Amino acid sequence: MFDAIVIEKSQSGQHVARSEVTFAALQEGEVAVDVAWSTLNYKDALAITGSAPVVRNFPMVPGIDFAGTVAESRHPDYAVGDRVVLNGWGVGEKHWGGLAARAQVPGDWLVRLPDSLSARQAMAIGTAGYTAMLCVMALEEQGLTPDHGEIVVTGAAGGVGSVATALLAARGFRVAAVTGRASEGDYLKRLGAASIVDRAELQGALRPLNKERWAGAVDVTGGALLANLLSMMKYRGVVAACGLAAGMDLPSSVAPFILRGVRLIGVDSVMCPKSERERAWDKLSRELDLALLETMTTEIPMDHVIETAPKFLEGTVRGRIVVPVAG
């Protein structure tokens, strides 16, 4: 038996509890992993609270990512004792996830943990931080450099936003951090933000075009906020969009695209090809200041996972949350 958070659904609704689960219940996969650390991401909060249909089959162990050590392997690339990290691939949605002491997955879903990162640090980065790196890579693939101008990061005090702010500032970009929480201004400055923008400033009436302000953007919000950002991008600006914290819709117009050549790049971490994941994790291990990462990180025990999840939906989580799973 192993320790896990389990989501069940019955006629009376969804029930989530910490319980003991039998190894035999694990889904098929060539590699069994002793999970050491997991984390909570926005999507885990949606799954645990049941506020969006993230979970596709029940019972489900949530946790879209984990880091740990290979316990059994029938995959040629992995041997017992290898340190691995997993993000996405439907884990925690349709395949049992990381908020459990044991996971079993296809070996091709795993990425080898870079030597310089502990399992705890890997989960402090987690899917949020790995997605932040995918966003930064997307901006740079479009040729964006610090000379082009300021980069705006939305949801800056959250998980993706905090890591994106730190990564971009470390590369010499001037970062404008958008937050709805004025109280997080000092925190964001410590991560490297050059200026703090009140979220309300970007939630005004929508216009096809506004004064040109930013060369690039990492957006975790979607909705009217993303539409406003698009209208404020400089000529040939680049927006990496990865989230929906403000909404699924995009009430924009084609004006930024056809009159300013603005580029809107979608970023998905879940089905991202393995080679790109490996590149992102390698870059994270070399470029992210681990002392700064620690300042973004809060540790909670397994027993607090269920009560902490709603805080993501309230937008009150700062940075990243890690959960020790082993033992």
Ligand code: NDP
């Ligand atoms: P967090 O909850 O840690 O951060 C989200 C932040 O967004 C909040 O901290 C808050 O920041 C801001 N925010 C919250 N509500 C609103 C709102 N109504 N309007 C505007 N801003 C708001 O979540 P994550 O950083 O982990 O994830 C952010 C988004 O990215 C989520 O939508 C998530 O689903 C998505 N995501 C997508 C991935 C992909 O593969 N495409 C992978 C990972 C995440 P502040 O208070 O500073 O304004």
